[in-house]
Amino acid sequence: MRILQVFFLFSLFCLLTACSGTRPENLGITNGQLIDCPKSPNCVSTQTKSKQHQMSPISFNGTAADAMAKLKKIISNQERTEIIKETSDYLHVEYTTKLMRFVDDVEFYVDEANQKIHFRSASRLGHSDMGLNERRMTEVVELFGKE
Numbered sequence: 001m002r003i004l005q006v007f008f009l010f011s012l013f014c015l016l017t018a019c020s021g022t023r024p025e026n027l028g029i030t031n032g033q034l035i036d037c038p039k040s041p042n043c044v045s046t047q048t049k050s051k052q053h054q055m056s057p058i059s060f061n062g063t064a065a066d067a068m069a070k071l072k073k074i075i076s077n078q079e080r081t082e083i084i085k086e087t088s089d090y091l092h093v094e095y096t097t098k099l100m101r102f103v104d105d106v107e108f109y110v111d112e113a114n115q116k117i118h119f120r121s122a123s124r125l126g127h128s129d130m131g132l133n134e135r136r137m138t139e140v141v142e143l144f145g146k147e
Contacts, residue, residue, distance in 0.1 A: 021124035027107055029090055034107050034120040043122035044133045055137055057116040058144050064089055064112035071108055071117065074143045095121075095136065102126070104133060117144075 026035055037043035037053040046057040060067040068088070075081050075093055085092040091108040106121040119140070121133040 021103055023084070023094075024105060024124070027092055027105060028085075029109050032109075032111065034109055034118060037120065037122060040123075040127045042126060042128055042133060043120070044137055045120040045122075046116075046118040047120070055119075055134065055141075057111075057118045058141055060110075060115055060117060060144075064110045067110050067112075067117060070144060070147050071110070071140075074140060074147065097132070104136070106133075106136070 028034075034045060034047050037045050037048050037050060041052060044053050044055045046055055048054055060070075065088070068091070071091065072083070072086075075083065075091070078095070080096040080098065082094045082096075083091060084094055089110045089112065091106075093106045093108070095104045095106055096102070097104075102123060104121060104123050107119060109118040111118060119137060121137050123133065
């Protein structure tokens with residue numbers, strides 16, 4: 001019973017505060033790299049050395065501009081997304097979960113020289129995301145392959 005009460009209070013708190021957390025200030029590309037994932041399991045990245053967080057980058061043919069346009073089209077068709085920062089080779093997107101309004105920060109780096117799109121998807125708050133970041137990025141990869 002106590003666990004149920006704690007869960008209810010936490011849920012109520014999250015709904016009232018929107019569970020958005022504070023936007024990280026350390027995101028972006030440094031020497032062709034996105035920041036690494038934290039030790040918590042609520043992050044995936046194509047540039048981490050941690051097997052727990054590792055995913056493969058998206059391969060593309062053509063120009064970086066074409067790859068970025070395709071990526072933006074996919075993102076714009078997904079619900080509860082907002083592009084926060086955009087350059088010719090970088091996107092920072094906020095994804096907000098439907099029920100609890102948790103915000104996840106998703107970054108994309110288009111590496112034209114290697115024809116790869118690297119990404120990092122991380123929850124702002126909490127420890128576990130129940131696999132949401134990995135499922136989201138798997139969907140983006142699949143949609144990119146279909147476009």
